[in-house]
Amino acid sequence: MLPTMMFVIDTAGLVLRLFLLLPIYRIKVNFLDFVRYAKMMNITRQLRPSLAKALMPTAMRAMSADSKLVELTMNEKTGIATVTMNRPPVNSLNLELLQGLLKAFEGLEDDRKCRGMILTSSSPTVFSAGLDIMEMYKPKPDRVKEFWTTLQDVWLALYGSSFPTVAAINGHSPAGGCLLSLCCEYRIMCPNYSIGLNETKLGIVAPKWFMSSMLGAIPYREAELALTSGRMFSTDEALKIGLIDEVASDKADAIAKSEKFLSQFAKIHPIARKLTKLNLRHSALEWMQENKELDLNIFISFVGQPIVQKSLEKYLEGLKAKQAK
Numbered sequence: 001m002l003p004t005m006m007f008v009i010d011t012a013g014l015v016l017r018l019f020l021l022l023p024i025y026r027i028k029v030n031f032l033d034f035v036r037y038a039k040m041m042n043i044t045r046q047l048r049p050s051l052a053k054a055l056m057p058t059a060m061r062a063m064s065a066d067s068k069l070v071e072l073t074m075n076e077k078t079g080i081a082t083v084t085m086n087r088p089p090v091n092s093l094n095l096e097l098l099q100g101l102l103k104a105f106e107g108l109e110d111d112r113k114c115r116g117m118i119l120t121s122s123s124p125t126v127f128s129a130g131l132d133i134m135e136m137y138k139p140k141p142d143r144v145k146e147f148w149t150t151l152q153d154v155w156l157a158l159y160g161s162s163f164p165t166v167a168a169i170n171g172h173s174p175a176g177g178c179l180l181s182l183c184c185e186y187r188i189m190c191p192n193y194s195i196g197l198n199e200t201k202l203g204i205v206a207p208k209w210f211m212s213s214m215l216g217a218i219p220y221r222e223a224e225l226a227l228t229s230g231r232m233f234s235t236d237e238a239l240k241i242g243l244i245d246e247v248a249s250d251k252a253d254a255i256a257k258s259e260k261f262l263s264q265f266a267k268i269h270p271i272a273r274k275l276t277k278l279n280l281r282h283s284a285l286e287w288m289q290e291n292k293e294l295d296l297n298i299f300i301s302f303v304g305q306p307i308v309q310k311s312l313e314k315y316l317e318g319l320k321a322k323q324a325k
């Protein structure tokens with residue numbers, strides 16, 4: 001009896017050890033094994049819908065994303081790409097800007113030379129004003145569906161990117177702007193701006209995946225307080241709470257610091273880094289992949305509510321009134 005039990009325990013232990021070692025072993029074997037492993041973990045490209053074809057052939061490339069709303073450059077020497085949002089005056093995320101971002105992120109995913117990406121803005125004072133409220137206010141049915149689906153895809157592509165990402169936050173970053181930065185692994189912000197998920201202040205509710213993105217950066221208690229009150233943090237407050245990782249004196253400094261952050265990965269095995277990131281983010285990514293339609297339906301019915309439309313209208317009026325002063 002005892003020998004049989006010992007045999008069973010030993011065998012179970014061996015199987016367990018092999019299982020635990022499997023990822024490491026596979027990483028060492030070859031790239032195809034990595035792909036198989038990643039597929040097994042459901043973290044491969046199937047998480048990213050319709051990957052775009054590789055971008056243009058390289059040079060210190062200004063890589064076009066087919067629109068001027070997103071500029072994409074690649075430093076051939078370092079393999080670091082810079083994606084710059086360029087929709088004046090405030091980079092509010094409308095359908096076209098989101099499409100431009102998606103195309104850029106998916107293109108980089110397919111670019112074997114890409115070693116990292118910096119997300120920033122061409123505006124001198126705003127990183128992104130978040131979702132374009134005009135996409136949600138009195139929305140057209142087909143467009144608003146495409147708008148939300150594209151936002152989901154942008155989130156999947158950025159949060160689930162296999163390359164390392166930094167947000168160089170060179171201006172205000174409310175709501176959807178904050179969300180984009182939270183998808184990145186590292187956030188560097190210029191002084192005297194504001195950042196946060198302020199949805200409740202607009203009378204709307206940040207979806208689950210907005211919240212889980214914030215929970216990846218700051219502790220639950222802090223997130224609960226911030227989310228329920230729609231709190232915006234100053235650069236210094238954001239640093240203190242961990243919402244950002246570093247402060248830069250200006251945009252050039254933010255880019256230099258971003259490059260420094262990304263350069264550390266030259267010493268890390270790229271596949272080990274990728275798998276670690278994607279394993280850490282796996283459950284949030286999987287949730288989104290499995291619940292895209294449900295999330296879309298909730299959004300559509302939510303923004304269709306008269307009370308939500310009223311809130312958006314009042315908020316827009318407030319923005320315009322501020323402008324008029």
Ligand SMILES: CCCCCCCCCCCC/C=C/CC(=O)SCCNC(=O)CCNC(=O)[C@H](O)C(C)(C)COP(=O)(O)OP(=O)(O)OC[C@H]1O[C@@H](n2cnc3c(N)ncnc32)[C@H](O)[C@@H]1OP(=O)(O)O
Pocket residue numbers: 089090092125126128129130131132133134172174175176177198199202204205206207208298299302303319320322323
């Ligand atoms: C049971 C319930 C379950 C529910 C489940 C959830 C269901 C889903 C719910 C839906 C969730 C939707 C999520 C939305 C997230 C968002 O991102 S909403 C957008 C939030 N954004 C903001 O609050 C930012 C507003 N803007 C500002 O605070 C300022 O503009 C700024 C600090 C960014 C910059 O200030 P400044 O430089 O002084 O510029 P302004 O003069 O304010 O603005 C210039 C110009 O731009 C217009 N504008 C600004 N922001 C937006 C925007 N987000 N969208 C559209 N337009 C914007 C502003 O009105 C000015 O326009 P005019 O020049 O007056 O025309």
